[in-house]
Amino acid sequence: MSQKLSSRLARLLNMVPYFIANxxxxxxxxxxxxxxxxxxxMDDLNQLWMCGLPGYGPGDLIDLSFSEESIEVTFSAGIDRPLRLTSTEATALLVALRSLVEMPGTADPSAVQGAIAKIESAAGVAAGGSVAGVADQREQAEDPVAATVRSAVRRGMALELTYFSASRDAVSQRVVDPVRIVLVDNHSYLQAWCRQAGGVRLFRFDRIDAASELDEPAAAPEAALEDGRAMDLFHDNPTLPQARLLIGPEHAWVMDYYPMTDVTVAADGSIEASMRYGSRDWMTRLMVGFGPGVRVLGPDDLAASVRNRAQAALAAYGEASTAD
Known part of the structure; x- marks a missing residue:
C-alpha cells in the first residue's frame, strides 16, 4: 500500500470517533x-459514507449527515465501540509495536513500551511473551538525535542537521523545515523542506549524525508540500548529472535496486537506462563493482573515470601477483 493510501485509510478510520466526539x-x-x-x-466523507459491514444495507453502512456547515455521525457501524482483540490480533499488534520501537523517531519508545505492557497484560503470555522481555525493553533509551528530530516535528521548529548523503557519498550541514516523520521500505525518514537544496527531501534517521533544534518556527512552502513527488525517494532530479548505462541480461537485477529512467530493453535482453548520481567518485566505484555486467555509455568523463579506476585495479592485482 502506498504512503498516500495508507495515510488516507488511517484518516478515514479515525473520522467516525472524531466526529462522534465533535x-x-x-x-x-x-x-x-x-x-x-x-x-x-468532503471527498473522504463521501468515501466513508459507502463503508460498513457485509450486507451493505440500512443498518450496515456508516451513515453521516454532512455539509460544509455541519458534520454529524448518525450511525457508526460499530467503529466507536471499544476494540476487543483476539489472541492472533493481539500478537500481530505486539509484533507491530515492537517493530515501531526499532524505528527511530516514529514514536516515544516509553509510550510504545507502555502500550506493549498493557496489551501483554490483557492478552496473556501466549500473545505477549514474558513480562521480563518488556522490562528489558524499557531500559532502552531513545536515541538523542531521534528524540531531537521528533520534538522539532511536534513543536513545528526548524532543525540544523549533520547528514550523510549516500548518493553523494558526503556529509553536509543543512537547515531544514520539518514536515512529518514517515516510514518507507522499513526505514524511518524525516520529510522536510531543505533550505540548501530548495526542495522537499527525505532524510533517513540512521544517516542523521547530529541534530539541533533552532529557535525559529519551521516554514516549509505550502506549494512544495502539495507536490506528490515529495514522498518519492527516487524522483528524477534534473540538477544532478545523469549516466546512460548498458546493462547486460545477467545483471537485469540492478534495475530492482537502483532508480532508473528512460529504460529500453533490446531483443537480446540487454537494457539501456539512465541513472542520476550525486558524486562521480561514488558512481565510479559502483560501476567498477559491477564489472563487465554494466557499461557506462555516457557522459564521457564518467566513462573515463570508470576505465581509469578499473585499469588501476588490474595494475594493482598484477603487482600483487608479481610480488607473490
Missing amino acids: PGMSAAEAAAELGVSTAQL
Whole structure:
C-alpha cells in the first residue's frame, strides 16, 4: 500500500470517533484539525459514507449527515465501540509495536513500551511473551538525535542537521523545515523542506549524525508540500548529472535496486537506462563493482573515470601477483 493510501485509510478510520466526539463541527474547522483541505475532507466523507459491514444495507453502512456547515455521525457501524482483540490480533499488534520501537523517531519508545505492557497484560503470555522481555525493553533509551528530530516535528521548529548523503557519498550541514516523520521500505525518514537544496527531501534517521533544534518556527512552502513527488525517494532530479548505462541480461537485477529512467530493453535482453548520481567518485566505484555486467555509455568523463579506476585495479592485482 502506498504512503498516500495508507495515510488516507488511517484518516478515514479515525473520522467516525472524531466526529462522534465533535458533533456539528463545520467542514472548515474539521479540515484544519485533520490537516487536509476542505475539498479532500468532503471527498473522504463521501468515501466513508459507502463503508460498513457485509450486507451493505440500512443498518450496515456508516451513515453521516454532512455539509460544509455541519458534520454529524448518525450511525457508526460499530467503529466507536471499544476494540476487543483476539489472541492472533493481539500478537500481530505486539509484533507491530515492537517493530515501531526499532524505528527511530516514529514514536516515544516509553509510550510504545507502555502500550506493549498493557496489551501483554490483557492478552496473556501466549500473545505477549514474558513480562521480563518488556522490562528489558524499557531500559532502552531513545536515541538523542531521534528524540531531537521528533520534538522539532511536534513543536513545528526548524532543525540544523549533520547528514550523510549516500548518493553523494558526503556529509553536509543543512537547515531544514520539518514536515512529518514517515516510514518507507522499513526505514524511518524525516520529510522536510531543505533550505540548501530548495526542495522537499527525505532524510533517513540512521544517516542523521547530529541534530539541533533552532529557535525559529519551521516554514516549509505550502506549494512544495502539495507536490506528490515529495514522498518519492527516487524522483528524477534534473540538477544532478545523469549516466546512460548498458546493462547486460545477467545483471537485469540492478534495475530492482537502483532508480532508473528512460529504460529500453533490446531483443537480446540487454537494457539501456539512465541513472542520476550525486558524486562521480561514488558512481565510479559502483560501476567498477559491477564489472563487465554494466557499461557506462555516457557522459564521457564518467566513462573515463570508470576505465581509469578499473585499469588501476588490474595494475594493482598484477603487482600483487608479481610480488607473490
